[in-house]
Amino acid sequence: xKRARYEFVDHTAEVALxxxxxxxxxxxxxxxxxxxxxxxxxxxxxxxxxxxxxTVAVDAVDADALLVNMLNELIYxxxxxxxxPSDVDVVEWRPTRVVLRLAAVRLRGAPSRIKSATHHGLTLxxxxxxWEAEVIFDV
Amino acid sequence: xxxxxxxxxxxxxxxQLVEIPATAREDMRVAARVFADDFLWDQIRRxxxxxxxxxxxxxxxxxxxxxxxxxxxxxxxxxxxxVAAFRATDGVISPGGVGYDINCGVRLLASGLPMATLxxxxxxxxxxxxxxxxxxxxxxxxxxxxGPALDRVLAEGGRALLERGLATxxxxxxxxxxxxxxxxxxxxxxxxxxxxxxxxxxTLGSGNHFVxxxxxxxxxxxxxxxxxxxxxxxxxxxxxxGSRGLGHQVCTDYVRAMDAVMRREDIHLPDRExxxxxFRSPEGQRYFGAMCAAANFAFANRQAITHxxxxxxxxVLGERVALPLVYDVAHNMAKLETHGGRQLVVHRKGATRxxxxxxxxxxxxxxxxxxxxxxxxxxxxxxYVLVGTDDALDRSFGSCCHGAGRAMSxxxxxxxxxxxxxxxxxxxxxxxxxxxxxxELAEEAPHAYKDVERVVNVVHDAGLARKVARLVxxxxxxx
Numbered sequence: 310x311k312r313a314r315y316e317f318v319d320h321t322a323e324v325a326l327x328x329x330x331x332x333x334x335x336x337x338x339x340x341x342x343x344x345x346x347x348x349x350x351x352x353x354x355x356x357x358x359x360x361x362x363x364t365v366a367v368d369a370v371d372a373d374a375l376l377v378n379m380l381n382e383l384i385y386x387x388x389x390x391x392x393x394p395s396d397v398d399v400v401e402w403r404p405t406r407v408v409l410r411l412a413a414v415r416l417r418g419a420p421s422r423i424k425s426a427t428h429h430g431l432t433l434x435x436x437x438x439x440w441e442a443e444v445i446f447d448v
Numbered sequence: 449x450x451x452x453x454x455x456x457x458x459x460x461x462x463x464q465l466v467e468i469p470a471t472a473r474e475d476m477r478v479a480a481r482v483f484a485d486d487f488l489w490d491q492i493r494r495x496x497x498x499x500x501x502x503x504x505x506x507x508x509x510x511x512x513x514x515x516x517x518x519x520x521x522x523x524x525x526x527x528x529x530x531v532a533a534f535r536a537t538d539g540v541i542s543p544g545g546v547g548y549d550i551n552c553g554v555r556l557l558a559s560g561l562p563m564a565t566l567x568x569x570x571x572x573x574x575x576x577x578x579x580x581x582x583x584x585x586x587x588x589x590x591x592x593x594x595g596p597a598l599d600r601v602l603a604e605g606g607r608a609l610l611e612r613g614l615a616t617x618x619x620x621x622x623x624x625x626x627x628x629x630x631x632x633x634x635x636x637x638x639x640x641x642x643x644x645x646x647x648x649x650x651t652l653g654s655g656n657h658f659v660x661x662x663x664x665x666x667x668x669x670x671x672x673x674x675x676x677x678x679x680x681x682x683x684x685x686x687x688x689x690g691s692r693g694l695g696h697q698v699c700t701d702y703v704r705a706m707d708a709v710m711r712r713e714d715i716h717l718p719d720r721e722x723x724x725x726x727f728r729s730p731e732g733q734r735y736f737g738a739m740c741a742a743a744n745f746a747f748a749n750r751q752a753i754t755h756x757x758x759x760x761x762x763x764v765l766g767e768r769v770a771l772p773l774v775y776d777v778a779h780n781m782a783k784l785e786t787h788g789g790r791q792l793v794v795h796r797k798g799a800t801r802x803x804x805x806x807x808x809x810x811x812x813x814x815x816x817x818x819x820x821x822x823x824x825x826x827x828x829x830x831x832y833v834l835v836g837t838d839d840a841l842d843r844s845f846g847s848c849c850h851g852a853g854r855a856m857s858x859x860x861x862x863x864x865x866x867x868x869x870x871x872x873x874x875x876x877x878x879x880x881x882x883x884x885x886x887x888e889l890a891e892e893a894p895h896a897y898k899d900v901e902r903v904v905n906v907v908h909d910a911g912l913a914r915k916v917a918r919l920v921x922x923x924x925x926x927x
Binding site: 317318319320321323324351369370373374377378381385388389418421422424425427428429430431445447448 | 522644651720
């Protein structure tokens, strides 16, 4: 079994995220970790958030939109509550719904660099025995 | 990104304009045109800018041609620097075509102060500006608005700040659309968007947003400069920001909402980020109302920052400093405009409105010269003041470039020069920098952008706008 991983790749103006994982659920979990790392790097963080563990459910019309909507939910929580995921369990995953159990840290400030995850250039597909995705954030 | 760019046939129409014919891809409805000289055209073709522009040319109801300005670069959905007009009758409106930072824009304040008078106080002034104008990561601004107070800003834009003493009637007269788009519908803005923006009025945000103290280094058109209150050697202030988290959330909400509309209307797109709805549909009208409300929030945001900038100048230099507003212009917006007798929804994403002297929306003060057009360069390089032309209405739906435009990815910019090196290089040139970490400085370094002089020369030579004055930075507060 290979491990899920993420990397940020070159884009002229925005931030592009590349993900690989064995399963769609693992891939979504890795996306949460990547976004958490991104906002923690920008804003800095304290030890734990007062709501350090919470369940987040996101719905969409299809799997592509689900990935974008999930990341946008986390961007919203980071900006409005200074809440950034540090670890994640995927409780439920299907192409139109994901339920996440997230542990989080409290950010030192409200991150403002990432405006949104976008559908532009979005890929989410099988790759060999696993899955891969790319998503671009507007910054 | 690793995705290969597709190549298209093109013809050079003149020294500043290239056309990709409507036959270049089978789904194109109209031709696409790029304002660029040979050098910039080569730069623009390095990423997916042209592919994105061709995608725009496929949208329902698009009027010929889809346009890209000389500062264009790859974005998401529309290219940044893209202009496209859609018939109000049977065309679409696209949240992705406006972008996430709704009414990101620029405003210029004149001071009437010679830079020689200000220069001994630049350090103290930049410190005061950094204290007064929240930037980057933070806890919000000095104005926290909830409920009816926030709705009033969404409905009235900068006008809502008049009775708070944060704006003057002259400020409103010299802001695009009088600082308030009439189509705003606060009820179309989600509670999430309102929550995200409720404490962000008067804040810069991150990325390429800034407050710059600049010097008028060169006058190209002295009469036009005089009409704007600009004299050679004077200190001016340029402010660049937008609608902050509120606008970002409006775009996020409506890109998501368009999924159902496109299924119902059987609209198929080459890029899902071009998500759109027929302008006359209920969803199209609702997005238009929300977008106008977010744009009004942005006008008010730049106005609140203007108040803080004026207070900072007075704190350092005394009460006699006035800092009148020269102009405030948006560069991420969709507006209902009349062109050639037809109502069009003109999308400008990273493009500036540039109306000429004869246009009725040009403020009375500028009826002899045209609407001021403000083109910031990259950090540490020159910015330009231009005026719009009447010819631009025919050539570009009255539009012009919005900046230098990125030429290098953020990663490549960081690899080329560290933030500390960028800071030292700017300070060696007498430019004080505050408010930004080394990462942000490296990503926004001058070498990461196109040559603003070349970009401005293209729009000048193409007749989209005329050069008036060249400004150089003295102090930079980065978002």
